[in-house]
Every structure is written in C-alpha cells, then in structure tokens.
Amino acid sequence: MIVNLPGTTTSKVSKKIMAMREEGGVVTLGRVLTLVVLTRVGFEEENIEAANLASREHPCRIIVLSEGSSAEATRLDAQIRVGGDAGASEVIILRGYGELATQSESLVSALLLPDAPIVAWWPHGVPDKASTTSIGRIAHRRITDSANEPDPRAALEHISATYAGGDTDLAWTRLTHWRIQLAAVLDQVDPEPVTAVTVEGAADSPSTFLLAAWLYCALGAPIRVVDDPAGTGIRRVVLERDGGNVELVRPGTVEAFLTQPGQPEQRISLPRRTLQDCLAEELRRLDPDEVFGEVITDGLARLLEHEGAAGV
Structure with missing residues (x-):
C-alpha cells in the first residue's frame, strides 16, 4: 500500500x-x-x-x-x-x-x-x-x-x-569476507613473520586502501598498493614470508584462489558483496566498531605516512 x-x-x-x-x-x-x-x-x-x-x-x-x-x-x-x-x-x-x-x-x-x-x-x-x-x-x-x-x-x-x-x-563492510579469509590463513600457517605485503585492487575502490591499512596496522610489514582498472574491486593480496608466500587472488567477481606453502591451491567462494548484504551486516551491531575505528584513524595514518616515506 x-x-x-x-x-x-x-x-x-x-x-x-x-x-x-x-x-x-x-x-x-x-x-x-x-x-x-x-x-x-x-x-x-x-x-x-x-x-x-x-x-x-x-x-x-x-x-x-x-x-x-x-x-x-x-x-x-x-x-x-x-x-x-x-x-x-x-x-x-x-x-x-x-x-x-x-x-x-x-x-x-x-x-x-x-x-x-x-x-x-x-x-x-x-x-x-x-x-x-x-x-x-x-x-x-x-x-x-x-x-x-x-x-x-x-x-x-x-x-x-x-x-x-x-x-x-560500507567500504569497510565490503571487506568482511576478505578479512575473515586472511585472518584464518594467518592462524593456520607457522608463526613466521610477514616481511612484506602487496594489495592489488581497483584504483577507485576505497576498500582496497582500507584492506591495506588493516593489514599494515595488524602486521606492521612494508606494504605496496597496486592499482587495477576502475570497477574491478579487490583482486589480490600477497603476504610474503621467508617460508613461502601466501596469496589470495580473485580473478573475477565470485571465486578466489588461495595458495600457501605445503598445500594445494584452494578454490574459495568470495563473491563481491551486494549493497543490501553490507547494510544488513551494519544493522546487526549498534555498538561502535572498534576495529574500524583503529584502522580508519591509526592504520590509515600510518599507511599514508609509509606511502609518503616510500615515495609512492
């Protein structure tokens, strides 16, 4: 009506x-x-x-x-x-x-x-x-x-x-599944430090930049952001370690492939999230998102400082 x-x-x-x-x-x-x-x-x-x-x-x-x-x-x-x-x-x-x-x-x-x-x-x-x-x-x-x-x-x-x-x-909310997958991988591999990080994603995607800030805040390793064509979203994350790299790649918009030392390549469902999915997730919680607060302030500031120092 x-x-x-x-x-x-x-x-x-x-x-x-x-x-x-x-x-x-x-x-x-x-x-x-x-x-x-x-x-x-x-x-x-x-x-x-x-x-x-x-x-x-x-x-x-x-x-x-x-x-x-x-x-x-x-x-x-x-x-x-x-x-x-x-x-x-x-x-x-x-x-x-x-x-x-x-x-x-x-x-x-x-x-x-x-x-x-x-x-x-x-x-x-x-x-x-x-x-x-x-x-x-x-x-x-x-x-x-x-x-x-x-x-x-x-x-x-x-x-x-x-x-x-x-x-x-909502640029942060679109990262939920990426963060879950990367956190799960880091929990499973040997506790060896990450020496460098590469995040590859669309140049017009703030989620790419937020993911880089989250990883920089969590790992403290040197990080490089690689721009892809506009509209493609996040494409690839590489965590470099002396014992072998961890790589999560999404060539399209639905499936991703996870490569890690000593294991066969895994196919993972990682579809781009819809607007309603992201909005529904945000409506589930009414308390401040402390992780987002840390990433958007401290993590982003540190990433910008790192980029400036690296001459990016």
Missing part, C-alpha cells in the same frame, strides 16, 4: 500511520530500530530497495529524507509505504522544499520509533562530520559510503579526519 501526502506536516504523517494501523491492521510490533536514509533526488528507489531487503533480517521503520529545492516555496511532501511495498518495514519518504529543504532532526523527530535505536545512512554524499550533523547527533550508528564519492580515497581520508565512535563506512 502506498499513500501520498503532498503539502503535509510530520504530525499529519504520524497520524496517518496510526490511522492506517487501526484501519488496516498495519502494526509496528517487532520493529527493532529506525533507519534514517539521507539521500538525493534520483537515488531514493535504489536506497529504499536495499533497505527493504536488509529489513527482512532487521524489521525497522525506514525514514527517507530526500533533498528538495531550497529555491521553491516552503512545503513538505510525504509518501508512506506499508505491506508488500515496504518489505518487512514501514517506509516514510519525506521531501522538503524551501526552508524545509535542509535535512534535520526536526523533520524526523515525530516519526522515530519510541525507545528504539536510530541508525543514520548517507548512501551518497559524505557529510562534513557525520557525528555533528543534526541527524548524526541522535544516531547510535552512522553509515557512509565513500565508494560513491567522486574521489573515494579523499573521502576516506576525510572520514579518518572526522571520525567519531559509532561511525562506519
């Missing part, structure tokens, strides 16, 4: 949801959080689809704030989606114009689920400082996506400089 409410107020939207609940049996029981999506005109449906799919694991109320034009007369247009049009969630789309064009807490405060955690997600447009924005100040977790920025590496460095506990970035 989809209900359009042009020229409305958040109070009227809230009352309409209550009326729909009473008339049609639409309920919010079992909603575990409120997901506030701060997006741009033209990207709403893509983000709503990902949030709806993620909501199958985390039933929630989804509030989408879409930037309208500040040059138009002040008004608020809204749309409510429930039932089959909203997955396991309720979706409320708000688009403000004029004085209401700025995305702020005042637009969502009347629509937040009571006593439920709040997660803010910026799928496009990393804010100046997520934790100090109007929505970021009330959110338990703040999710950005540096991969969607014009200069992903610069966006990553900006996130590093403005990091606060509770921040995360």
Whole structure:
C-alpha cells in the first residue's frame, strides 16, 4: 500500500500511520530500530530497495529524507509505504522544499520509533562530520559510503579526519569476507613473520586502501598498493614470508584462489558483496566498531605516512 501526502506536516504523517494501523491492521510490533536514509533526488528507489531487503533480517521503520529545492516555496511532501511495498518495514519518504529543504532532526523527530535505536545512512554524499550533523547527533550508528564519492580515497581520508565512535563506512563492510579469509590463513600457517605485503585492487575502490591499512596496522610489514582498472574491486593480496608466500587472488567477481606453502591451491567462494548484504551486516551491531575505528584513524595514518616515506 502506498499513500501520498503532498503539502503535509510530520504530525499529519504520524497520524496517518496510526490511522492506517487501526484501519488496516498495519502494526509496528517487532520493529527493532529506525533507519534514517539521507539521500538525493534520483537515488531514493535504489536506497529504499536495499533497505527493504536488509529489513527482512532487521524489521525497522525506514525514514527517507530526500533533498528538495531550497529555491521553491516552503512545503513538505510525504509518501508512506506499508505491506508488500515496504518489505518487512514501514517506509516514510519525506521531501522538503524551501526552508524545509535542509535535512534535520526536526523533520524526523515525530516519526522515530519510541525507545528504539536510530541508525543514520548517507548512501551518497559524505557529510562534513557525520557525528555533528543534526541527524548524526541522535544516531547510535552512522553509515557512509565513500565508494560513491567522486574521489573515494579523499573521502576516506576525510572520514579518518572526522571520525567519531559509532561511525562506519560500507567500504569497510565490503571487506568482511576478505578479512575473515586472511585472518584464518594467518592462524593456520607457522608463526613466521610477514616481511612484506602487496594489495592489488581497483584504483577507485576505497576498500582496497582500507584492506591495506588493516593489514599494515595488524602486521606492521612494508606494504605496496597496486592499482587495477576502475570497477574491478579487490583482486589480490600477497603476504610474503621467508617460508613461502601466501596469496589470495580473485580473478573475477565470485571465486578466489588461495595458495600457501605445503598445500594445494584452494578454490574459495568470495563473491563481491551486494549493497543490501553490507547494510544488513551494519544493522546487526549498534555498538561502535572498534576495529574500524583503529584502522580508519591509526592504520590509515600510518599507511599514508609509509606511502609518503616510500615515495609512492
């Protein structure tokens, strides 16, 4: 069911949801959080689809704030989606114009689920400082996506400089399976030090750079980042050791091959992760991701210093 409410107020939207609940049996029981999506005109449906799919694991109320034009007369247009049009969630789309064009807490405060955690997600447009924005100040977790920025590496460095506990970035979430595989390998091989590391991935992939920062932070070995063509994601990691190298290579987008001393080559399922998979993973935890915090600040700073010293 989809209900359009042009020229409305958040109070009227809230009352309409209550009326729909009473008339049609639409309920919010079992909603575990409120997901506030701060997006741009033209990207709403893509983000709503990902949030709806993620909501199958985390039933929630989804509030989408879409930037309208500040040059138009002040008004608020809204749309409510429930039932089959909203997955396991309720979706409320708000688009403000004029004085209401700025995305702020005042637009969502009347629509937040009571006593439920709040997660803010910026799928496009990393804010100046997520934790100090109007929505970021009330959110338990703040999710950005540096991969969607014009200069992903610069966006990553900006996130590093403005990091606060509770921040995360989907470029980090896309690394989960790579980190699991590499950590498992290091647990299995002889406790011999890694003498050098090579990370090869797409030049436009902030995940490549974050993986290098994680490995540099964890191993402290000299590291080299090799750029691949844009759009290819992470391709290869080589851990050099005196007793034999460990190499994890993903030539395509689904399967990877692991080579390590004294063992035959292994074929591993390592598909590129979908947006909804990454979002669902981030919604599983509401506490600060301490590993990400260490990597995005200390690990990234050390990697940049290492690159500068090496003349990269």
